Amino acid sequence: MPELRKDPVLGRWVIISTERARRPDEYVLPKEEKKAPKSCPFCPGNEDKTPPEILAYRQDGTPANSPGWNLRVVANKFPALTIHGDVKREAYGIYDKMNGVGAHEVIIETPDHNEEQPDFSLEKMNDVLWAYRERIIDLKKDPRFHYVLIFKNRGYAAGASLQHAHSQVIALPIVPKRALEELAGAKAYYDYRERCVFCDIVRQEIDEQNRLITANERFISICPFASRFPFEITILPRTHSSSFEESNPEEIKSLAAILSDTLKRLDKVLVSPPYNYLLHTAPVRAGNISHYHWHCEIIPTLARVAGFEWGSGFYINPTTPEDAAKYLRENKVGE
């Protein structure tokens, strides 16, 4: 019998449809062809094909905007928002608009064109996460920005226009709708129960075990109870904290370890699927709040979708999170 489940933060119901159950091999997509790297603007030697670097982790003594880097952050050459100007909000008849002020940056995660995130060394993964932290802290200083979104698209089907491993940073003059919804849902829970809903999720998932993929001393990786998509994953810190960027070096290291472990399992079970991940963190001006708890969401691009889901806010998931977690739990890479 299918089951309807409610997301405890967003209040969104999803159908976990057992009638349509699908095993991981039914989701495997044809392998994406790797193109020759000679024309890639993210490869070493092509530094002049990107805007100048904003941040780089480099080998000692190498000059900016030249080879010798391990990681590089540059402005997006085709930015969705422009960095110059003041934020101007105005009415347009009954509508509201604002000029498109914001930052749009690219984090080039590795000089190696063919290396993908699940194959990164722990040190390299740590560098990527540390760069996220540095960019958020820097962009927070700009009083025009209210939210910094960090996300990664891996693979063409997941929206990546270049194959060379990279993440994106968008600083916005508004707080996006999903963040507002999470904050409101978590606040309502906190007001009623005087506990953080995410802390409660961490406790129940550790107790129950059956949606747990893996865990370390500081984080857990789970398939969420009301997963919209097959093999949807959430990574949560065990200890309450509302802002990712307040993580200390030990915490970042621990996150690099669990993210790396999780992505390797996903690559093994679903044969290198396209995926997106994004950081859900508090708005930059929110301060440290008791009811919100930052987390990381990973969504493999498996299903063809669907304006239907966008239009209705309603999801049918043909793989239970318990089954997905079991596959991922049993497929540790290196065992």
Next chain:
Amino acid sequence: MPELRKDPVLGRWVIISTERARRPDEYVLPKEEKKAPKSCPFCPGNEDKTPPEILAYRQDGTPANSPGWNLRVVANKFPALTIHGDVKREAYGIYDKMNGVGAHEVIIETPDHNEEQPDFSLEKMNDVLWAYRERIIDLKKDPRFHYVLIFKNRGYAAGASLQHAHSQVIALPIVPKRALEELAGAKAYYDYRERCVFCDIVRQEIDEQNRLITANERFISICPFASRFPFEITILPRTHSSSFEESNPEEIKSLAAILSDTLKRLDKVLVSPPYNYLLHTAPVRAGNISHYHWHCEIIPTLARVAGFEWGSGFYINPTTPEDAAKYLRENKVGE
């Protein structure tokens, strides 16, 4: 300069990104291959391959579940929800769940395997919309159901698993999140201004003309001001009404005409794109309400997307709705 625009109902901001502007021909996808119809469960002669019909429009004297029909409604063979049983809500630790009671039906729109909705005669399109109306009215009688979702997926990329033209009906024991959000946003607008936000949209779009695709005596077809996707379309009745199923035969006829006209333009400009459409109507137990106004949303599947959008609720649209509307306005089929 890019522009941020706010949806007046949902409060969602989108970036209309002029830096990345794309023309319609850049969205055209490779043509989907049509498969031979001999194995299609929706073709005449194969009536025994579907569950028995719930409703059919047939030539006089032809028996149920045999050829001779123009349109047929059957239960989905692989339903996401089951029709039997009472709705039981319960706690599961901190979570909430419910058994998956609901209806999931398929409307087979035509006996002709190769005919697609944009090519339907007005009479055939009218039959499809009338069947939507009949199914909603019938499903409303069941006290377990609180919402009836009507939607269509056209093309593989838009989620259709069978090519033969069909729509789907899902009756739910809950009101889905997007409907609740629209109701809440529209209510807040109404409480403040004492006017329906959708009636205000209709007035502004008719005055302004530049997002208007086409209009007839009862409906307008527009690209919405804060479009998330290129060539996103909304069809709204000019006169206030909260429930689609209360439309009279003249109104349904008029909707068939504008929907058909709009889909033909879309097929011409984007060369038969995959698309989804869905009806946004009030919950079945809401009665006739002053602040909500039913409408139809059409979303062509053009962009590869993206857990990013699902995860963040944040959209970057590379084609302005004014440009999209201009292309569609200037490409009337039959002129």
